[in-house]
Every structure is written in C-alpha cells, then in structure tokens.
Amino acid sequence: MSTPRFRHAIVRKPCKNLVNGITSSQLGKPDYEQAVRQHENYLNALVSCGLEVEVLEADEVFPDSTFIEDVALLTPTCAVITNPGASSRKGEEKTILPAIEKYYTHIEFIREPGTIEAGDIMMTGNHYYIGLSERTNKEGARQMTAILRKHGMDASTVELKEMLHLKTGVAYLENNNLIAAGELFSHPAFRSFDKIKVDEKEAYAANCIWVNGTVIMPAGYPLLKERIVARAYPVIEVDLSEFRKLDGGASCLSLRF
Numbered sequence: 502m503s504t505p506r507f508r509h510a511i512v513r514k515p516c517k518n519l520v521n522g523i524t525s526s527q528l529g530k531p532d533y534e535q536a537v538r539q540h541e542n543y544l545n546a547l548v549s550c551g552l553e554v555e556v557l558e559a560d561e562v563f564p565d566s567t568f569i570e571d572v573a574l575l576t577p578t579c580a581v582i583t584n585p586g587a588s589s590r591k592g593e594e595k596t597i598l599p600a601i602e603k604y605y606t607h608i609e610f611i612r613e614p615g616t617i618e619a620g621d622i623m624m625t626g627n628h629y630y631i632g633l634s635e636r637t638n639k640e641g642a643r644q645m646t647a648i649l650r651k652h653g654m655d656a657s658t659v660e661l662k663e664m665l666h667l668k669t670g671v672a673y674l675e676n677n678n679l680i681a682a683g684e685l686f687s688h689p690a691f692r693s694f695d696k697i698k699v700d701e702k703e704a705y706a707a708n709c710i711w712v713n714g715t716v717i718m719p720a721g722y723p724l725l726k727e728r729i730v731a732r733a734y735p736v737i738e739v740d741l742s743e744f745r746k747l748d749g750g751a752s753c754l755s756l757r758f
Contacts (some may be wrong), residue, residue, distance in 0.1 A: 507713055508547055510552045511600050511613025511756040515540050517642040522747040523565055536743035540567065543717075543754055547736045552713040552757065553625035557600060560620035561707060563593040566743075568753040570634075571618035572597045574645070575758035578652045581606040581645060586616035586636030587596075597756075604758070609648045620666035620753055625673050629656040630666025630690065630696070634741030659690045668752050670704075674711045678732055680725070697728050710757070717751055 515536045547554050560566040572594040574581040580601045582594050586601075599607060611617050621632035622645070628686070629649055631642045639658075646656040658703035663684050665671045670685040677690055682699035699707045709729075716729050720738035729736055741751060 507550075507552055507757045509758050510547045510554045511557065511569060511597075512540070512547075512554060512754060513557040513567050513569045513680060514559040516561045516564065518561045519563040519565045519567065519743075519747070521734065523722065524747045526746055531743035531746040536567075539740050539743055542756065543739050543751070546717050546739050547712065547755060547757075549716050549737065550717070552712065553728055554755075555600060555603075559594075560596055563590060563596070563745065565590055565616045565749075566593055566596070567646045568620075568749045569597065569746075569756055570622050572687075573601055573756055574619045574622055575605070575756050576602070576624070576629075576649070576654060577650065577758075578654075579609055579648070580605040581609045581611065581616045581648055583619055584611040584613060584641060586620050586638065586641070586744075587618070590618075607652070608652075611641055613643050614638075614749055615641035615644045617645055618666065620668050621661075623667055623671055623673055629654060630667060630671075631656050631658050632661045632664065633658050634661045634664065634666055636666065655741060659685075659688065665748055668708055669748075669750070670699075670707050670750070672707060672709050674710070674716060674729070674732070674734060680707055681708065681728070693747070697725070697732065699725055705745055705750065708752050710751050710755075712757060718753060719745070 617637040621637040623630045668750045670682040672680040679694035680697045682704045703722040709718035715735045717737045720740045
C-alpha cells in the first residue's frame with residue numbers, strides 16, 4: 502500500500518455563529534476568541550507538516566462551516582462534493598466548490614436522496630471505509646462507492662451504532678497502523694490492521710490525523726500519545742477544546758490532499 506504525500510490543505514476560519522453549532526456534548530458553549538486562536542495553531546501544525554494551506558473566510562450562514570472536512574472528499578484523482586445529512590448544513594457543500602475547482606478538474610456530486618458527510622469516510626490507500634451513521638445513509642454510501650470505483654478506487658461500508666462519524670472512532674496512520682476506539686476497536690471490518698487502542702477516558706483523541714509522517718492530535722491525552730510515539734510517529738499536540746464542545750476533532754477542521 503503506497504503512502505500518500507499531502508501537499509495542500511483547505512481550512513475555513515471559525516465564524517462567530519460557531520456558538521450555535523450542532524452538538525451532543527455537555528461541555529457548554531464554545532468561546533469564539535479561543536476557537537480562533539486554536540484554529541490558528543491547528544493551521545500552523547499543518548504548515549509545519551509541509552502543507553500549503555488555503556484559508557477560507559468565515560461563513561456566518563453556517564455555524565458548523567469550520568468543520569470543512571464534511572462537505573467534500575478529496576482523492577488523488579477526483580473530488581466529491583457531499584450532501585450533508587444534518588439539515589442545518591444543507592447548502593454548505595455548495596460554498597466549497599470555488600475552492601475545489603482551483604485544484605480539481607474531475608468533480609463529482611452526491612445527490613438526494615443520498616446523504617453523506619466525509620467525516621464518515623476514511624482513506625486507506627485505494628480503499629475507502631464509509632460509515633453508515635445518522636448523517637450518512639446507504640444511498641449516499643452507494644453513490645460514493647460508485648464514484649470511487651469509476652475513478653479506480655473501491656469502498657466498503659461500516660455500520661455505526663454509537664459514533665457520530667466513522668472518524669470519531671478511527672484514524673489511519675499509514676503502514677497498516679489504525680487508531681481505534683469504542684465499538685470500532687473490535688469491529689471485524691478492521692481486523693487486519695495493527696490497532697492502537699484508545700482508552701474510553703481518552704476517546705475524543707481517536708480523531709487525529711496523519712500528515713506526511715507526523716500525527717496531529719488533540720492536546721491532553723497522554724496515554725494515546727505514548728502509544729502513538731511507541732510506533733515511531735512524531736506527534737504534534739493542538740488544543741482543540743472549543744471544537745470538542747461541538748463534537749469536532751482534528752480531522753474535521755481541514756481538507757487534506
């Protein structure tokens with residue numbers, strides 16, 4: 502399995518309306534100013550991993566728009582504009598198109614009644630795992646699978662019972678290493694991976710990202726950090742406390758390609 506080298510990332514600044522974003526947490530409202538500072542630190546972490554980062558302006562129409570990962574899947578050969586399953590994010594996917602068009606000539610679209618958010622999609626080489634969740638339905642997964650196969654890739658689905666998104670509980674670190682938490686640690690779909698277990702009390706940290714050999718993860722989760730370092734990965738910790746209040750993690754805040 503070849504190791505991808507990411508060159509670019511797209512992020513969107515948090516909007517002031519962030520405080521009205523979707524959440525199931527009981528952690529209180531996010532602090533906007535603090536979220537802006539944390540987002541800048543996250544951006545700097547991407548740059549330190551060798552990425553050229555395009556920063557889109559905040560969009561007050563969509564409170565959750567800083568979680569830019571959900572509205573597009575960027576593969577080595579095509580981009581797919583998703584159809585978010587959350588009603589308050591309907592239309593948000595259209596706002597990303599001008600940025601995507603700068604980098605891709607092959608752009609595909611998920612159509613109703615299919616819904617899919619890319620937080621439910623994990624890339625492992627040429628194979629993509631698609632989580633079936635409250636945000637991603639079977640028709641959305643079917644359309645995405647057909648698009649990926651059209652462009653020489655493949656996909657399979659993973660039914661979620663507890664996780665918001667697939668990548669809430671798994672992160673692929675290349676070299677067959679998979680961070681896995683909760684229901685996904687023992688899921689048969691991932692039996693062939695060398696798994697790094699996330700303890701229940703550190704479950705939030707399962708949402709981290711591999712960027713050109715380095716792992717960017719939320720700050721404050723020493724057990725998982727130790728396990729990642731033990732696999733010889735450099736680690737960058739970034740405080741994401743304000744995004745955690747909105748069920749958002751490290752992968753949610755950028756499109757990497």
